[in-house]
């Protein structure tokens with residue numbers, strides 16, 4: 001079943017939680033609503049489910065206006081962060097519940113219920129737990145029961161609100177893969193809320209990045225990661241270094257580094273904010289400063305090295321501004337360069353994204369004079385790790 005959110009606005013008193021939002025989700029897609037706390041993710045999910053009214057706009061399911069339909073009549077299954085299983089019921093009874101409370105006409109026979117429940121328990125790999133009570137299960141197992149319960153009524157749409165939020169990292173990881181598999185197997189349309197970017201990047205077909213009740217970007221994981229539409233998305237998804245620079249004639253100058261502006265940025269003579277991913281940083285050594293070479297790179301000292309499998313993470317301190325830059329290079333390259341803490345290196349950017357100068361996220365309290373330029377060389381860099 002396809003979902004269309006059309007011009008939805010939702011206010012709580014004077015506060016606007018969702019503002020004139022539009023979103024189309026085709027049948028069979030797995031979509032993540034990703035955003036910081038308070039960005040309106042849960043509100044939007046609840047509006048789609050019919051658990052929350054709207055001030056204006058429509059929800060269309062399969063092209064039909066469903067705005068006035070009750071949650072029961074929308075063909076939607078819902079899974080919450082806190083699995084809310086019935087504690088006095090066994091796993092079997094919990095999963096059977098949705099079928100038993102159907103109206104007499106729609107209610108399946110006991111035999112049909114038994115077949116269906118066992119089929120679902122097999123799907124969530126909990127068949128041998130049918131007779132247990134929720135208190136005898138782990139958090140991850142409870143969440144799988146909750147999912148089986150939501151699926152029992154054969155919903156066309158599955159909505160999940162931070163379904164794995166309360167679980168530890170390893171279990172979350174397992175359940176993600178597993179959600180993806182179940183979604184594909186049942187060919188339903190699923191929307192899940194998360195504030196965990198890794199979860200969204202790993203599981204979703206498309207990610208809706210939300211901020212303050214509005215959509216910042218909709219795209220595949222690859223698109224939102226590699227081509228963030230706004231500074232907010234850059235900051236929110238992945239690690240990024242934020243550096244200020246000066247644009248002139250299609251080139252940008254950042255300290256001693258000068259490079260072509262990667263796109264048609266109309267910022268002649270202006271201060272700009274650049275976003276550089278740690279893996280887009282190149283490290284070089286071996287410049288001989290005594291020869292007065294003009295070095296087209298930012299000089300920095302290595303303050304910390306962290307090797308994680310094939311990747312070497314370096315914390316670098318700029319010689320000109322003292323600001324930190326975080327770089328990620330391959331372990332092979334790191335070995336090849338033979339880098340050490342306190343060593344002087346030269347930093348270049350393979351690519352960067354330039355936005356007009358505005359205070360980058362996380363620097364709201366910073367004095368403007370720290371950010372702006374001295375001559376043509378700009379002087380601020382700040383690392384954001386989200």
Ligand SMILES: Nc1ncnc2c1ncn2[C@@H]1O[C@H](COP(=O)(O)OP(=O)(O)OP(=O)(O)O)[C@@H](O)[C@H]1O
Nearest residue numbers: 012015017035036037038039040041042043044195
């Ligand atoms: N019933 C309510 N009454 C008043 N304000 C509300 C109500 N429900 C939500 N809000 C406000 O609306 C905004 C969006 O809330 P929502 O729960 O949708 O955000 P969220 O992105 O899901 O956040 P989180 O990740 O913390 O769950 C928040 O500022 C919240 O305080």
